[in-house]
Amino acid sequence: MRADLKDNNDAAEKWALNKLADETGTAAIDICPNHVSKDLIKDLNERSASWDAIRFLLDNLPETGSIVKLLVPLQTGYIIQSDFLERRMVDCPYVVKIQCFVAPSQYIRSSTTEAFSSMSISNLLPHCYGAVVIKADSPSSAATKSASIDAELEKRIAFPWLAPGPIPRKRLALVGAGSFPKVQGYLLAAISLNISLVAFDDASHWMSDDTYGHLREEFVPLNMDVTEDMAQYIARSLQEYQKSSPERKRIDGIISVDEHLHSIIAVAATHLGFNTSPPESVSLAQNKFRTRQLDNNVFCRLVRTPEELEKLISEDGQHFSYPLIVKPSKGWSSEGVWKVANEQELREKVPLLWRDSFTAWHGRDIVIETYIDGPEVDANMVLVDGEIAFFEVNDDFPSAGDGIALEANTRVPNFVETSNMLPSFLPPFELASLRQRLHELALAAGFRNAVLHIEAKLRNSSCHYALAPDSGGLIDLQLKTPAATTTTPNDVFLLEINPRAPGWQEVDATARAYGVSYYSIILLNALADKDRILALSRPFQGGSQYNMQLLFVSAQKGGIYKSGDICTKVLQQDPQNPSQEEQLGPHVVQCANLMEDGEEVLDPRTGQVYGNFIAFFLVISRESRKEAIRIGQEIERRVRQLTDGF
Structure with missing residues (x-):
């Protein structure tokens, strides 16, 4: 559908409105270089600067070969998460900037495509809920890339991002806030979900600093020494907090990011009448021997x-x-x-x-x-009323302790994480077996509304880890025989159930690959907000947007770390050998140093490996799984080289 561009001096110029798939509730409008006139710029500058869409267009006025794609609503309702567009369009090819123009829980009024088509750009902008900037190599490629982004929008935002009724502001108690990397995702998700967080922790905790005041509503000092009556102590402390101003300080739920507190928090939540998994289920899951009794066949x-x-x-x-x-x-x-x-x-x-x-x-x-042989997996599951709302399986590559990896003879033979690959290479019938059996075990453990991180092995799998053909020494899952994909019986062996999200690095990996954020879901689960959980558990249509390796590089010896910012060193081009060093940066969408200079590292041969990781990298390939693994191998080689084998 096309319409006259009324702001442009040249009446012959046109702009296009494209109605996307119904599930997106969206129409997209491309603003190209020939749509921008001096009169339009003058008109926009004279309008209210408070309109984010106007400011965005002024700041990103198209240059040759670029497009600003404006998004307008074709449905009416309340925004379920104010940064949903940034979250769902993450790492989208050709997109260089993304922005939502809505506030948490804001009411959005739709219009028809006919009505939007009759508006000038100046009058259209206040209706926009978001926009993306597309960088095209040339004007001739702009139309092709714009169509590609429309297709991506239909894959990524085809979920109910509007609620039919108002979404009231809620307040959660965050007891045991942990480190900044572990809690940052929860803090940002809470803001976008219209949830206030009140942090309860030791008086010296980093969140007590006013520097972080914008990330939480209030900080309340709380003695975090673990005692036998800690659950009752936490419950009393929260009750006293609420009594200090019943109208202003109502608490609607409780969470913690400290794993050793989870069973305690479940008991406290039960005392306070908050939504939680049964304390006995959480306690069982934290005890590997008791968990084994769910399926004690070894x-x-x-x-x-x-x-x-x-x-x-x-x-x-x-x-x-x-x-x-x-x-x-x-x-x-x-x-x-x-x-x-x-x-x-x-x-x-x-x-x-x-x-x-x-x-x-x-x-x-x-x-x-x-010891059970067979491919190991990380399986992450979102349960709502006992039914699976989201389920993913990632391949957990062998650790040196398994004795499979080629580098096992040079690594400490422990079970420290090496890498995860998503999506899984396992055939569909084995993924179905994992889904069914792990769902049964989760229900048997008493979980009905939860985010669960489950580790398991697949006995008698049709796959095993071996050298990939023509790979230059790469290990990956391979089919044992072609017939095994249909005839080999397999058996799911549960290693452990964790009543929590996976580690924050894997949470970030899933959010990028599938568009599903466990941070958001855990916050909403504490509030029993099932409608929003179901909406935000919808992955991209077609599954993962790329092959991704979650690469962990761990220390192989004890000592003092002295290698500084290893991520920057690994990813930067060697100016002395520009042709010999592969460009890795475009394939790394996220990374982080996990050690600081001067940090003392325990010898991993003692078995004490907490804090043993040097760095992690999220490595992607849109071409192949093999390419992601190969790049990850090169990254690890560089880390070892630059840290002198640390």
Whole structure:
């Protein structure tokens, strides 16, 4: 559909309005260089500067080969998340700038395509809810790229981004705010969802500083020492806070980003009548031995003392089928996880987990169980009323402890994360098996409304990790035989259920690849806002927008880190060898240094690996999975080189 450009002196100039798919509730209007006149600029400058769309157009007036694509609503309702456009258009090809012009929970009134087509640009701008800037190489390519972006919009915003009724402002208590990288995503999501956050933490916590006042409504000092009655203490503290001004300080829910507090927070939420998973379910999930009882089809024993270990060996040792896995029952971050090949190694590794430095964090309960072969996966699940609203499976590449990776002989043989690939390479029938069985186990554990991070293995899979053909030494999942994709029986083996989102790096990976933010969903789950959860759990049509490797590079020795900003060093071009160094920057959409100069790093051979990561990188390829893996391998090689093998 086309309409006269009434602001332009040349009446022959036209601009186009394109109605997108109905589910998007949107029409798109391209403003090209020949649509911009001096009269239009003068008119826009004389109008209210408070209109974000006007300011955006003035700041991004098209130059040769570029387009500003304005978005107008064809549906009426209330904005469910004010930055949904920026979130959903992330990493979109050809797009150089994105902006929403709406406030949290703002009411949006639609119009018809006919009405919008009859307006001048000046009169159209106040109706725009957002815009994107497209950079084209030349005017001749502009139309092709504009059509491509319209197709991307139909894949990305074809979900209910408007609610039929008003969305009142809510308030959450954030108890245990953690580090800035872990909580930043929640803070930004809360603002866009019209949710206030009140932070409760130790008086010296970084969020107490007024510098971060724009990210939270208030900071309330709270003693965070873990005690037996901590849940009751938290509940009382929140009740006292609300009583100080009942009308102004009503709290509607409670969350925490500190994993060791999750069962405590669930109990406190129950006392206060807030939405939460059952405390007994959260407690079960945090205990690996109890979780194993959900599906106890392998050898699994619990020992708490050297005497119990000796008794187990004397009574059952002759029946052990090595290798075995040894791990803390309440561990995390792969701390203290060992694969033992014989009785001697079993006697060596278990006592290491009873050192004071371990028991202070993980307790004395040690699980000894069968090692299961097969591809490992990270499966992330959003449950609403017991039904799956979103489910994804990522391939968790072998750690050195598995003894599969080529670099295992040069790496510490532990189970520290190496890399994740998404989407999974596993065939559809195996993904369906994972979805069905892990859903059954989540319900058996008592979860009905939750975000769950589940780790599992697939026994008798049709795939295994091996050298990829013609890959130059890359390891990836490969089909064992062509027939195995349809005839091989497979079995899902649960490693653990975590009643939380995955680590913040994986949360960011999913948000970029699929357009689904666990930060937003967890906040809404604490408020039992199921309608918005269902809306924001809708991934891009067609699935992941690219192949992505979530690459972790961990320290292989203890000592003092002295390599500085390793991400910048890895990604910058070597000026002395510009032709020999591959340009990696365009393939890295996010990265972060996880160590600082002068930081002391424990020797990973002790099993204490918390804080062991040097850096992480989100590596993408729109061409192939193999390319993403190859680039990730080159990034890790450069990190090792630049840190002198640290």
